[in-house]
Amino acid sequence: xxxxxxxxxxxxxxxxxxxxxxxxxxxxxxxxxxxxxxxxxxxxxxxxxxxxxxxxxxxxxxxxxxxxxxxxxxxxxxxxxxxxxxxxxxxxxxxxxxxxxxxxxxxxxxxxxxxxxxxxxxxxxxxxxxxxxxxxxxxxxxxxxxxxxxxxxxxxxxxxxxxxxxxxxxxxxxxxxxxxxxxxxxxxxxxxxxxxxxxxxxxxxxxxxxxxxxxxxxxxxxxxxxxxxxxxxxxxxxxxxxxxxxxxxx
Ligand SMILES: [Zn+2]
Numbered sequence: 001x002x003x004x005x006x007x008x009x010x011x012x013x014x015x016x017x018x019x020x021x022x023x024x025x026x027x028x029x030x031x032x033x034x035x036x037x038x039x040x041x042x043x044x045x046x047x048x049x050x051x052x053x054x055x056x057x058x059x060x061x062x063x064x065x066x067x068x069x070x071x072x073x074x075x076x077x078x079x080x081x082x083x084x085x086x087x088x089x090x091x092x093x094x095x096x097x098x099x100x101x102x103x104x105x106x107x108x109x110x111x112x113x114x115x116x117x118x119x120x121x122x123x124x125x126x127x128x129x130x131x132x133x134x135x136x137x138x139x140x141x142x143x144x145x146x147x148x149x150x151x152x153x154x155x156x157x158x159x160x161x162x163x164x165x166x167x168x169x170x171x172x173x174x175x176x177x178x179x180x181x182x183x184x185x186x187x188x189x190x191x192x193x194x195x196x197x198x199x200x201x202x203x204x205x206x207x208x209x210x211x212x213x214x215x216x217x218x219x220x221x222x223x224x225x226x227x228x229x230x231x232x233x234x235x236x237x238x239x240x241x242x243x244x245x246x247x248x249x250x
Pocket of ligand 1: 123174182
């Protein structure tokens with residue numbers, strides 16, 4: 001019981017934090033953490049390599065094209081960006097420290113257009129630049145909930161080749177406030193890359209419709225812990241004017 005209230009308290013503190021996106025005199029600023037530990041980056045890269053070895057991949061020109069365009073607006077010297085398409089019908093995407101982004105083929109029909117896919121890719125890139133996975137790991141250690149969440153996430157079926165720590169990096173959910181922050185920062189990135197940010201809202205509406213049609217059985221980064229669709233769209237709209245201003249510079 002005590003653990004649960006501590007967990008809620010932590011979440012509450014995080015969600016009170018202001019958006020990493022701000023604007024002054026027409027200049028949009030994204031506040032990202034100054035440092036990311038070398039160990040975190042190395043662990044992200046290692047996990048991605050293991051993941052690639054155990055999961056079916058396919059090449060996809062759309063993912064390559066959109067990934068390359070969005071990453072070009074991001075300044076993060078420690079990242080070695082890589083966008084890999086995995087053959088998996090579950091509509092999902094994930095990001096790991098070091099600039100590693102995985103996109104499931106199952107999300108492509110919902111992404112539909114390059115701009116729709118850019119919304120997903122930019123959201124995942126923002127998880128990396130905002131260093132969410134490191135914060136997530138320390139949050140779970142802090143609350144003592146890491147083990148139980150991990151067990152639930154693993155569900156017994158996870159590849160044994162992927163170590164506990166690595167599985168944690170992929171499966172432990174982001175917090176709701178991290179999701180909102182990744183949405184808002186991602187919206188700016190996609191706009192700076194020349195994709196119409198209004199398409200992010202259209203994408204989330206399509207995804208919301210998909211979820212309703214698919215039922216509640218599905219579980220993925222994009223299903224289980226993401227904020228309510230209405231809340232997420234409202235938060236996107238808060239930064240839409242800034243994103244549109246960036247988009248119109250093109
Ligand atoms: Zn996310």
